[in-house]
Amino acid sequence: MRPFTYERAADALSAVKAVAENPGAKFLAGGTNLLDLMKLDIERPTHLVDVGRLPFAGVEDVNGGLRVGGAMVNSKLAAHPRVRELYPVLVRALVSGASGQLRNKATTAGNLLQRTRCAYFYDTTKPCNKRQPGSGCSALEGVHGAHDAIFGASKACIASHPSDMAVALTALGASVETLTPTGASRTLAVQDLHRLPGDTPQVETDLAPGELITAVLLPPPPEGGQVYRKVRGRASYAHGIASVAVAGGRVALGAVAHKPWRAAHIEDALAAGASPAEAAEAEMAKADRSDRNALKIALVGRLAAAAIEESKTRRVA
Amino acid sequence: MKTTITVNGLARTLDVDSRTTLLDALREHLGLIGSKKGCDHGQCGACTVLVNGARINSCLSLLAMHDGDQVTTIEGLGSADNLHPVQQAFLENDAFQCGYCTPGQICSTVGMLQEAADGWPSQVMEDVAGLVDLTEAEIRERMSGNICRCSAYPQIVAAIRSVAGDAA
Numbered sequence: 001m002r003p004f005t006y007e008r009a010a011d012a013l014s015a016v017k018a019v020a021e022n023p024g025a026k027f028l029a030g031g032t033n034l035l036d037l038m039k040l041d042i043e044r045p046t047h048l049v050d051v052g053r054l055p056f057a058g059v060e061d062v063n064g065g066l067r068v069g070g071a072m073v074n075s076k077l078a079a080h081p082r083v084r085e086l087y088p089v090l091v092r093a094l095v096s097g098a099s100g101q102l103r104n105k106a107t108t109a110g111n112l113l114q115r116t117r118c119a120y121f122y123d124t125t126k127p128c129n130k131r132q133p134g135s136g137c138s139a140l141e142g143v144h145g146a147h148d149a150i151f152g153a154s155k156a157c158i159a160s161h162p163s164d165m166a167v168a169l170t171a172l173g174a175s176v177e178t179l180t181p182t183g184a185s186r187t188l189a190v191q192d193l194h195r196l197p198g199d200t201p202q203v204e205t206d207l208a209p210g211e212l213i214t215a216v217l218l219p220p221p222p223e224g225g226q227v228y229r230k231v232r233g234r235a236s237y238a239h240g241i242a243s244v245a246v247a248g249g250r251v252a253l254g255a256v257a258h259k260p261w262r263a264a265h266i267e268d269a270l271a272a273g274a275s276p277a278e279a280a281e282a283e284m285a286k287a288d289r290s291d292r293n294a295l296k297i298a299l300v301g302r303l304a305a306a307a308i309e310e311s312k313t314r315r316v317a
Numbered sequence: 318m319k320t321t322i323t324v325n326g327l328a329r330t331l332d333v334d335s336r337t338t339l340l341d342a343l344r345e346h347l348g349l350i351g352s353k354k355g356c357d358h359g360q361c362g363a364c365t366v367l368v369n370g371a372r373i374n375s376c377l378s379l380l381a382m383h384d385g386d387q388v389t390t391i392e393g394l395g396s397a398d399n400l401h402p403v404q405q406a407f408l409e410n411d412a413f414q415c416g417y418c419t420p421g422q423i424c425s426t427v428g429m430l431q432e433a434a435d436g437w438p439s440q441v442m443e444d445v446a447g448l449v450d451l452t453e454a455e456i457r458e459r460m461s462g463n464i465c466r467c468s469a470y471p472q473i474v475a476a477i478r479s480v481a482g483d484a485a
Contacts, residue, residue: 006335008381032377079435088445091446102374102377
């Protein structure tokens with residue numbers, strides 16, 4: 001690991017300023033993704049600002065929904081009685097991700113900002129536009145296709161966002177609340193937080209340098225069933241090849257794009273009276289087909305149809 | 318940089334490089350070599366310790382992040398003369414072969430049993446708002462962050478079931 005200096009933030013605004021004023025600085029909370037990438041020499045911060053102990057670790061009832069602190073760890077969020085009561089899709093997404101140990105450290109904000117698990121992003125002997133802008137995308141001609149984006153990818157990057165939690169938050173219509181370096185706070189929808197790769201896959205979100213996610217705002221739960229389904233290479237503790245979150249009439253897909261993917265075509269088709277299978281087909285017809293992703297496209301479509309079907313019969317995710 | 322942690326009941330102050338992980342602090346600076354470095358990337362669970370009662374991968378945490386924390390390692394759970402019930406259960410069920418993953422498996426089990434007692438959900442529950450019943454499927458799911466290369470999983474599950482049964 002390269003040398004860095006470390007400071008524990010005294011308060012949120014000084015943390016935000018410390019990162020905004022230093023191009024080499026990064027926030028550190030749980031550290032489960034950042035420290036791993038630093039050991040691999042993929043992340044190279046020169047200064048870490050530890051925000052893990054800032055007072056953003058609670059859950060409050062707000063306007064029929066919940067406000068979740070950005071520093072709350074994933075395991076405690078999944079276990080919170082109000083979250084289990086109102087948002088079973090979020091609970092199941094959270095406990096579908098990582099391991100018990102990792103969920104005890106990974107935070108709500110950090111989960112949203114985790115980097116892709118694309119094998120070529122991790123392989124420092126190969127070109128990767130996200131790791132080294134302009135070097136090329138090894139995944140385009142690579143052998144590891146299961147985690148490729150099938151929506152919204154570009155010639156520069158076909159990596160997918162790995163979070164389970166973010167998929168459920170997108171289906172639930174959640175927002176993030178941030179603190180900016182001027183001291184102002186702003187709110188943006190989770191579905192607008194991440195960018196598509198375009199020509200700059202190294203820029204992953206619309207957050208400004210130093211902008212800190214302080215909370216996630218969950219609107220009141222929608223009418224209708226909530227379901228989270230995930231397919232992966234083994235039964236537990238692996239990133240998804242595909243996942244689907246259903247919350248009432250809203251549907252989001254995971255591991256299919258550079259961001260959690262709001263399935264607008266599915267939602268429109270369902271609203272127009274289509275069957276789950278027809279609705280899924282409407283979305284998958286828009287997927288970027290290649291000579292190696294036919295399996296994934298079929299899988300995502302069937303998983304989405306099955307999850308929507310299941311959501312009609314039960315409240316529970 | 319200077320950090321004070323309480324390890325197995327004793328306050329310890331270290332002044333080390335900011336890059337030092339909690340695992341390296343325990344093993345290389347405090348001589349507590351029970352916690353193992355398997356993958357060093359949070360994938361195998363051999364480094365699992367309890368911090369303020371919660372199980373974590375000590376390889377993916379900086380010592381500096383733990384100033385003031387209470388850390389329990391395998392050395393703090395029991396001794397050769399006075400084994401922790403989970404250690405005893407692993408012994409009685411022959412829940413290891415080479416033993417390298419065992420300290421992490423045992424610390425993880427202690428943390429997991431508390432999580433289950435606190436009613437924390439898992440992805441194999443039919444209803445995530447329901448009650449926890451530590452079936453074999455639940456134990457396998459909740460322990461998925463601990464890999465055993467010797468594949469002693471049937472015995473590990475049996476050991477954990479025996480302690481979970483005693484606790485219930």
